[in-house]
Amino acid sequence: MADFDTGLQRNQANYAPLTPIDYLQRAASVYGDRLAIVHGPIRQNWAETNRRCKQLAVALRQLGVERNSTVAVLLHNTPAMVEAHFGVPMSGGVLCSLNVRLDTDSLIFCLEHGEAEVLLVDSEFEAHIPQIRRKLPHLVIIQVNDALGPQNIQPFAELDYESFLASAKDLDNWQMPADEWDAIALNYTSGTTGNPKGVVYHHRGAALNAMSNILEWDMAKHPVYMWTLPLFHCNGWCFAWTVAARAGVNVCLRKFDAKVCLDLIRDEKVTHYCAAPVVHSALANAPDDLKKGIDHTVKGLIAGAAPPEAVLASMEKMGFDITHVYGLTEVYGPASVCVEHDSWQDLTIEERARLKSRQGVRYHLQAGLSVKNPSTMDDVKANGEEMGELMFRGNIVMKGYLKNPHATQEAFEGGWFHTGDLGVMHKDGYVQIRDRSKDIIISGGENISSIEVEDVLYKYPGVANCAVVALSDEKWGEIPVAFVELKEGAQIQEDEILDYCRENLARFKVPKKIIFGELQKTATGKIQKYELRKQAQALLASPSK
Incomplete structure (x- = not known):
């Protein structure tokens, strides 16, 4: 056996620390x-x-x-x-x-x-x-x-x-x-x-992670990147460093505004941007005259919540090429990607959007993505049905939590980073979130995925944004309540949406109440479900019996 160690040590000539x-x-x-x-x-x-x-x-x-x-x-x-x-x-x-x-x-x-x-x-x-x-x-x-x-x-x-x-x-x-x-x-x-x-x-x-961003997007030299995503959020998913690696252009943006963004896309020939679903939705729902003159390819990454199929479909119709990624602060932003296959091009937009809404497979430079039973650490069956917790391991995982060894140890239990997101593994190896563990609604002993209900609501004409949360109920334990933000000019009655839900969901999954109005969002565009839960509790103080 040859000795591949003696005299072959790391030195200044053959090793330099990786850094952006x-x-x-x-x-x-x-x-x-x-x-x-x-x-x-x-x-x-x-x-x-x-x-x-x-x-x-x-x-x-x-x-x-x-x-x-x-x-x-x-x-x-x-x-x-x-x-x-x-x-x-x-x-x-x-x-x-x-x-x-x-x-x-x-x-x-x-x-x-x-x-x-x-x-x-x-x-x-x-x-x-x-x-x-x-x-x-x-x-x-x-x-x-x-x-x-x-x-x-x-x-x-x-x-x-x-x-x-x-x-x-x-x-x-x-x-x-x-x-x-x-x-x-x-x-x-x-x-x-x-x-x-x-x-x-x-x-x-x-x-x-900056390198993986390039690989997942097949990003050519000199991209023109628009900063719709806050740089304070996971360091802009590491894209400040990604753009430098490709010697691209940082198109800065103090605050999101659909008109300003569409003007910048047109005038600066923006090629790439990242955002939460509500930001993509705002661009897709902007008046057609604001989109005139945008005739070049624009690529977007979507994350922050499982993207509704309706949003993905509308962006594709608009001519934007949207890729779904998934991650958390603890994994430098995105660490998995829904890789698209050539065969998907033969599908309808709606079928393609359904596939693209999955969280996908690990980033190139992330070592592992799995769905496991958090109690046994066994992999769930790849049947698209058995639920488990999504977990990461590898190069794109945080050092840990500052001054919090207990939380760090908990997060890394069993040699994997525990995301707290619940989902399934499909037979093709793609993972899909069913819900955050805290967002699963348990009504009468039945689990209701808020994401499933939201996907149905997003497909209803006139719905711009929506969120489904749990409301405490004396009889059922919890019941689903939906918050709906309408597109400009849309006029929809509660009964119309409820009838539509009854046609497309199991009876126990149908929201018990629709609350119309603008949804509260974080600076990164995520819908603040914890605020909506409090709002639902206050508005519906007398729960159904």
Whole structure:
């Protein structure tokens, strides 16, 4: 047997830690004069972007930021946010991107728990600063005055972003990670019950998920990527790093607006974007005159909830090529993809949409995706019927939860990451979510999948968005209640929808009540079911008997 170890050790010549920082360096070196960022009047190339990221890294190091220092940002999808995704890790620090919709107390919790030393904050969020200062007097706050943000805002911090960048002295004073297992980012979960958990990413996972994004999308060089997805959400599913790897264009967007997005798609020739189903639905349901002039291929990733077949079908009719991916904060955003097959093109749009609504198979660089019985850790039968919990393992799984070893151990029980999503494995190896474990409605001993009911509702003409939640009931334990948001101009009566549901669902699955109105959504476009549960309880205080 040959000895393949002695004298064949890892060294500087044959090994370098994986990191997405390297993607920026290559883009600047090879494609320095190509456009990197578009934002209103700003058109910035990759060489300029690299220089600004170096300035940010150096300025942070001059403040004392080093390995494992937490640098938090409270920013929209602006140039500064893109730059922070490179400049912060280039300083050795760990990027903590905060949800812009959090209240002040929640922001303070994240800043304290993550031991943030620096906070970059958009001037729009000035109102949070006095309370943050009182609670965290040693936090260094840097004010970012965005070109398309509020104007004429008085200074509320000792430092402003542009002056801070200009203060950088030695632009070689930045670093690559010594170890690819070093933390690159800290992302807080939504915290719908109790305090949010701090999910820690490493450089290796960030680099590999960025590469997997390219592979799953067959992304060619120089894509034009529109930031409909918040960069604070799983670091924009790692696409800040993905776009750099392909030397593409970041089309920045402070807030989602269907008209603005369609204008950008037309004017900037946007080729790619990612979003939750409600965002895709808003684009599909926009007036036809807003879509005029868009005659190039546009690719979209859809995730955040199981996409309704009706939404997928409407996007395809619009000419957009939509791919369904699935993941969670703990797996760097998307870690599985519904890979399409050539044979699907022979199917009707509706049949194709049904197949595309599945969560699919593992990402190229994720080691495993399975559906298991969480008690025994046995695989469920691949029959599309036996339910289990979706689980991941491999390179694109978090380091763990910051300062929470018990939750980390629980999440990794049995050598797999437990998602909390319930689903089935089909005979072709594709997984499909039936529901979140907390969203299964148990009525009279029968399990009702809210997703199944929602899929039926979405197909009814005039329905723009919907959500089905459980309401406590003395007789049945729980009953399904549906919230329905109508398309502009649509007029639908409750009895019409209920009759339709009775024709398409088992009797016990039919919602007991339809509540019309705009659905509350998170900053990432997810429908806030926990808020809808509270709303249903308040509106229907006298449950049915």
